[in-house]
Amino acid sequence: MTALQQQGQAAKAASYTLSTAGTAAKNAALEAIASSLDQRQGEWLTANAEDVEAAKAAGMRSAMLDRLTLTPERIAGIVDSVRQVKALPDPIGKIDKMETRPNGLIIGRRRVPLGVIAIIFEARPNVTVDAAALCLKSGNVCILRGGKEAIRSNRAAAAIMQDALEASGLPAGCISLVQDTSRDTANELMHLDGYVDVLIPRGGASLIRTVAKEASVPVIRTGEGVCHVYVDEEADLDMAAEILFNAKCSRPSVCNAAECVLIHERVAEAFLKKAVPLLDRHQVELRCDASSLAILGGRAVPASESDWDAEYDDYILAVRLVKDAKEAISFINTHGTGHSESIVTKNYFTAMNFLSAVDAAAVYVNASTRFTDGGEFGLGAEIGISTQKMHARGPMGLEELTSCKYVIYGEGQVR
Amino acid sequence: MTALQQQGQAAKAASYTLSTAGTAAKNAALEAIASSLDQRQGEWLTANAEDVEAAKAAGMRSAMLDRLTLTPERIAGIVDSVRQVKALPDPIGKIDKMETRPNGLIIGRRRVPLGVIAIIFEARPNVTVDAAALCLKSGNVCILRGGKEAIRSNRAAAAIMQDALEASGLPAGCISLVQDTSRDTANELMHLDGYVDVLIPRGGASLIRTVAKEASVPVIRTGEGVCHVYVDEEADLDMAAEILFNAKCSRPSVCNAAECVLIHERVAEAFLKKAVPLLDRHQVELRCDASSLAILGGRAVPASESDWDAEYDDYILAVRLVKDAKEAISFINTHGTGHSESIVTKNYFTAMNFLSAVDAAAVYVNASTRFTDGGEFGLGAEIGISTQKMHARGPMGLEELTSCKYVIYGEGQVR
Numbered sequence: 001m002t003a004l005q006q007q008g009q010a011a012k013a014a015s016y017t018l019s020t021a022g023t024a025a026k027n028a029a030l031e032a033i034a035s036s037l038d039q040r041q042g043e044w045l046t047a048n049a050e051d052v053e054a055a056k057a058a059g060m061r062s063a064m065l066d067r068l069t070l071t072p073e074r075i076a077g078i079v080d081s082v083r084q085v086k087a088l089p090d091p092i093g094k095i096d097k098m099e100t101r102p103n104g105l106i107i108g109r110r111r112v113p114l115g116v117i118a119i120i121f122e123a124r125p126n127v128t129v130d131a132a133a134l135c136l137k138s139g140n141v142c143i144l145r146g147g148k149e150a151i152r153s154n155r156a157a158a159a160i161m162q163d164a165l166e167a168s169g170l171p172a173g174c175i176s177l178v179q180d181t182s183r184d185t186a187n188e189l190m191h192l193d194g195y196v197d198v199l200i201p202r203g204g205a206s207l208i209r210t211v212a213k214e215a216s217v218p219v220i221r222t223g224e225g226v227c228h229v230y231v232d233e234e235a236d237l238d239m240a241a242e243i244l245f246n247a248k249c250s251r252p253s254v255c256n257a258a259e260c261v262l263i264h265e266r267v268a269e270a271f272l273k274k275a276v277p278l279l280d281r282h283q284v285e286l287r288c289d290a291s292s293l294a295i296l297g298g299r300a301v302p303a304s305e306s307d308w309d310a311e312y313d314d315y316i317l318a319v320r321l322v323k324d325a326k327e328a329i330s331f332i333n334t335h336g337t338g339h340s341e342s343i344v345t346k347n348y349f350t351a352m353n354f355l356s357a358v359d360a361a362a363v364y365v366n367a368s369t370r371f372t373d374g375g376e377f378g379l380g381a382e383i384g385i386s387t388q389k390m391h392a393r394g395p396m397g398l399e400e401l402t403s404c405k406y407v408i409y410g411e412g413q414v415r
Numbered sequence: 416m417t418a419l420q421q422q423g424q425a426a427k428a429a430s431y432t433l434s435t436a437g438t439a440a441k442n443a444a445l446e447a448i449a450s451s452l453d454q455r456q457g458e459w460l461t462a463n464a465e466d467v468e469a470a471k472a473a474g475m476r477s478a479m480l481d482r483l484t485l486t487p488e489r490i491a492g493i494v495d496s497v498r499q500v501k502a503l504p505d506p507i508g509k510i511d512k513m514e515t516r517p518n519g520l521i522i523g524r525r526r527v528p529l530g531v532i533a534i535i536f537e538a539r540p541n542v543t544v545d546a547a548a549l550c551l552k553s554g555n556v557c558i559l560r561g562g563k564e565a566i567r568s569n570r571a572a573a574a575i576m577q578d579a580l581e582a583s584g585l586p587a588g589c590i591s592l593v594q595d596t597s598r599d600t601a602n603e604l605m606h607l608d609g610y611v612d613v614l615i616p617r618g619g620a621s622l623i624r625t626v627a628k629e630a631s632v633p634v635i636r637t638g639e640g641v642c643h644v645y646v647d648e649e650a651d652l653d654m655a656a657e658i659l660f661n662a663k664c665s666r667p668s669v670c671n672a673a674e675c676v677l678i679h680e681r682v683a684e685a686f687l688k689k690a691v692p693l694l695d696r697h698q699v700e701l702r703c704d705a706s707s708l709a710i711l712g713g714r715a716v717p718a719s720e721s722d723w724d725a726e727y728d729d730y731i732l733a734v735r736l737v738k739d740a741k742e743a744i745s746f747i748n749t750h751g752t753g754h755s756e757s758i759v760t761k762n763y764f765t766a767m768n769f770l771s772a773v774d775a776a777a778v779y780v781n782a783s784t785r786f787t788d789g790g791e792f793g794l795g796a797e798i799g800i801s802t803q804k805m806h807a808r809g810p811m812g813l814e815e816l817t818s819c820k821y822v823i824y825g826e827g828q829v830r
Contacts, residue, residue, distance in 0.1 A: 218805045239827040246829035355822045367825025389818035390633045391806040403804035410782025412654040414661035
């Protein structure tokens with residue numbers, strides 16, 4: 001048995017204890033984690049400083065370095081988010097439906113934890129704690145496999161959290177960190193059948209695609225976002241310009257940012273006149289099809305075929321004219337990633353048809369795609385945004401980290 | 416593009432039409448399918464007779480031959496089941512939850528079809544129609560890949576159903592049959608990413624395991640059933656004997672049949688005295704651990720290690736003594752397949768703990784495992800019994816063939 005298989009086996013064993021732990025026990029552990037992370041933040045900051053130093057020496061670029069770096073303020077935010085998760089309602093044990101069958105069997109469907117959730121993520125030490133807190137609250141053991149750049153920070157956080165678990169009477173193994181951050185362990189984790197109930201990759205598109213392709217354990221794909229804004233012939237063009245500006249520029253690095261605008265050809269010129277000055281504020285690069293290029297001239301560059309499927313995560317926008325809403329819908333269903341899609345229109349029927357026909361986790365009328373988020377949707381917190389249709393779709397809160405179990409109360413019934 | 420990729424692309428295109436079809440249109444198509452299968456049963460029976468003849472010539476064993484064979488009575492049953500599916504409530508379009516957020520966005524979660532469901536199954540021609548009807552009612556396009564032994568029957572059924580779809584105004588491509596039944600197409604179907612939203616293997620354990628291991632498209636594992644009955648120290652032993660007899664012998668070939676009995680050591684002798692005469696009616700072979708063998712003597716044979724994980728689907732039963740309920744639970748969680756598990760006990764706390772601690776799709780107190788079934792659970796019909804925790808667990812009815820989509824109504828909101 002390899003080290004990771006042993007870790008998987010221990011996680012599975014811990015999951016049987018955690019799955020039957022009550023809300024009070026889980027909340028006590030979350031409180032212990034929050035206060036320990038606060039009190040022992042010195043250890044965590046020291047470890048993080050070593051990670052940051054090593055990353056600088058290795059030439060990490062500054063945006064990544066910023067994500068890696070912890071500060072007392074950031075730790076306070078992380079601690080606060082653990083307490084927010086503690087305050088959320090416990091989804092476990094809820095009975096979705098229950099009925100007495102004609103033969104007298106009482107059959108109920110009860111929410112239960114998924115079991116063991118493995119998470120592969122990159123160099124963001126806050127994910128370690130966020131993911132652990134959400135898994136714990138929903139009764140799931142987590143196996144965390146972060147990037148090598150954050151390993152010292154992650155070891156410190158995991159050790160603090162494990163101590164807190166033990167002090168509050170739950171097995172330390174409810175939170176499990178993969179110590180070896182080589183490619184091999186990521187690969188092994190994808191094939192830890194029997195121990196890992198669900199694997200959630202959090203990171204760039206290439207990580208997610210590799211995991212979805214390679215894994216033999218069940219996977220939830222999250223956060224691939226090629227999102228569109230479609231400006232209809234009957235759009236309020238000022239509203240459309242504001243929505244596009246927000247969807248593209250308010251935070252271009254996130255998955256719910258827009259990457260492509262589709263514009264009804266009859267309003268293209270008028271719309272672009274309003275939108276471009278807003279996009280100019282961030283010098284957004286416009287990559288255009290032939291017909292929009294003809295309007296924008298020197299302000300834009302021609303798009304290549306790959307631009308229609310690109311997730312830029314940057315101040316770049318693909319621009320394309322369409323002849324009607326139907327063409328826009330078809331283009332979105334072909335080139336979107338099923339994340340978030342928006343139409344701007346005043347026409348009721350065009351809006352309703354867009355909502356029905358677009359195949360995505362979140363479909364908007366007259367609003368920015370940037371709202372696709374667990375907090376904004378009222379879920380309280382999220383572990384990611386699912387772009388697949390199985391199990392969960394859209395922002396995944398605590399409920400999405402559960403499964404169900406039929407419990408049947410009999411009096412000797414046979415069939 | 417291969418033939419199967421083209422078929423996948425066509426299925427995806429048809430799914431955009433079917434996903435927005437209303438209940439009336441889907442019901443009309445189901446009625447057309449039911450009456451066409453009835454009226455054109457001659458074609459179907461002729462094709463099936465050729466399959467049966469070829470299978471006989473190839474030396475197929477009689478139980479399999481029986482499953483392959485269609486008769487007018489069986490067709491009447493299949494037609495009737497299509498009409499039953501038609502009569503079920505349509506799960507699509509239901510809004511699970513809807514709320515107005517503080518910023519005025521109205522956010523609803525709407526039930527939508529999964530999209531394209533591929534089903535790999537063996538030589539049972541009824542599955543072709545059952546699966547097609549459930550997929551159609553739930554707005555999903557199906558790609559059916561049956562076994563080569565039933566290909567003539569399946570071609571006839573698919574042609575009749577496709578004609579009925581067209582006559583009722585839905586695309587014929589809503590039901591799609593893989594014509595080539597070689598191993599290659601099964602393998603290609605497992606990797607039809609982008610076209611297949613979910614793949615459901617229906618058949619033996621080796622098919623299911625292969626698909627789960629190999630597929631890159633999302634899979635739902637169904638029907639692996641190593642089910643246990645645990646006879647507690649405080650069981651009503653007569654009830655326990657009846658339950659075990661039913662769970663093992665009422666239909667040993669199905670996945671909810673029991674394969675192993677765990678008996679509290681203090682009641683083992685008394686229980687076996689009651690149970691063995693019942694099991695004798697079907698000459699059930701008993702494969703025992705050392706301590707139960709000591710009780711049963713010449714009536715039993717020693718179990719080997721592999722017996723504790725065996726799905727016999729036959730009149731064979733593994734027998735093992737345990738020292739308490741805790742050991743039974745731990746054994747079940749190690750050796751079960753997460754399908755159906757039952758405890759027989761009069762003790763309230765032992766019962767409640769078993770319900771909580773056993774990790775399976777259906778957990779019973781004082782009832783036979785044989786009840787795990789869509790019809791028995793009140794779902795109306797089922798496409799299989801999921802033994803995984805993601806997406807669906809237990810009998811999968813129409814609701815389990817859906818996904819969701821967030822629809823958001825805005826008035827220009829930006830973030």
